Amino acid sequence: MLMLHQHITRALLTLFLSTLILSGIVSYFTIKNDNIERYEHELESHIKIIKYQLPQITNLEEFAKMVKENAHMRFTLIDQNGNVLVDSDKEHEAMDNHAHREEIIKAHKSEFGHSIRYSDSVKSNFLYVAHRFKQGDETFFIRLASNIDTVMHSFYELWIKLTIVFFLSIIIGLYGAYVLSQKIRREIDKIIENLQQIADKDYKISLASHFSLEFLEIANYLKKLAAKLEKRAKQKRKYTAKIKLISQQRSDVISAISHEFKNPIASIMGYAQTLLDDPNANAQIKERFLGKIVQNAQKISGMIDRLALTTKFENGDFNTQNSTFDIAKLTQDLAQGFREKHPNRTITCKLPSNMSVTADRTMMEIVISNLIDNALKYSEDAITVTFENEALHVKDSGVGIKEEEIEKVTQKFYRSNSHSWDNSMGLGLALVNYILKLHNTTLEIQSSLGVGSDFSFKLPSN
DSSP states (O other): OHHHHHHHHHHHHHHHHHHHHHHHHHHHHHHHHHHHHHHHHHHHHHHHHHHHHGGGOSOHHHHHHHHHHHHOOEEEEEETTSOEEEESSSOGGGSOOOTTSHHHHHHHHSSEEEEEEEETTTTEEEEEEEEEEEETTEEEEEEEEEEHHHHTHHHHHHHHHHHHHHHHHHHHHHHHHHHHHHHHHHHHHHHHHHHHHHHTTOOOOOOOOOSOHHHHHHHHHHHHHHHHHHTHHHHHHHHHHHHHHHHHHHHHHHHHHHHHHHHHHHHHHHHHHHHHHOTTOOHHHHHHHHHHHHHHHHHHHHHHHHHHHHHHHHHTOOOOOEEEEEHHHHHHHHHHHHHHHOTTSOEEEEOOSOOEEEEEHHHHHHHHHHHHHHHHHTOSSOEEEEEETTEEEEEEOSSOOOGGGTTTTTSTTOOOTTTTOOSTTTTHHHHHHHHHHHTTOOEEEEEETTTEEEEEEEOOOO
């Protein structure tokens, strides 16, 4: 337990430090970028003002110097070929062609172009913003530049203060974690002593904790554990009663199985005996009787398979094999199979083109097959499979179910006396219920007697 405590403490410290460092890095770059973007927008606003003043300017060089003096920004006017027409800091005749400057290239593509470059002459980073505009038939570029190191000076001062606060928070957090760790360790030592006392069969333990609610709960649980160990004799009697209950349940299962197997076995015996008594029966009668025998044998086989699968679910011996698949296509394929088996019945699917889920494909096939088969058995009209309100619905207009029996039809071996609810030993809907619970969803049933039923379930979560 001490090792677990140490691992948890280290993990929490690591998480705390990692979170602080990551938050600091992210906030640094976020605030820095926000500052740069704010100054970019400020330069863009200045450019827009200058653009509307240019047509009235007669002396561009004086205007450039005025912009420099008043706005403390470098002003440059460039023609469409990249030639500098005027610059507030240098003689334009001595300046290089600016056609290939990053901000000019970007301004060709959009309204404004931005770039940050290091100036060898000033030994500082500059933010350049260029704007392309037309005056008459000619295209010009206005470019403003500002010393970004000066602009970011206030940001760096703020960030230094934040860094100091950040490291102070780490120191305080580490100290608090150390103090908390020592208190937790003392409480764990107390618990270990009492556990050793219980291991030595001394159940008169005295454990009290006022450190936290969690440790108080642990102390109470240990006291309850000691009391339970003294009542082992009562538990044995309960266990004996449980064994008797299991035996009774097994008898009920055997009784239900024998009841359900009687009809198909009697049919097989009847058809087989008829064939034995009349060996000269015509070929058509023999073929029909043999088909009935096979059909009833398949019914018995299906009952056994369902019973075995239900037992696996109840014993917790079944694990889902999940995969991602299109449940809409699976439903369409199953519906088509039932159409071929029942050519006189109408099965309509109103589903989206693609409904991907992550689930056990085989188990979901059993669910949908059972619901469609159930609807076909207890209705004579069309069956509709739809997707509504994030759920798959199988609707029929059949005999329906009484309101008081809706909650019972998913119970194993349940049969309704009112209309001989035949569910293959009452396992079909029970299987559906088990499978959906394994997929963290449930079967919803809405039904009215004589009107029809709507069986639905929400799709398993991915």
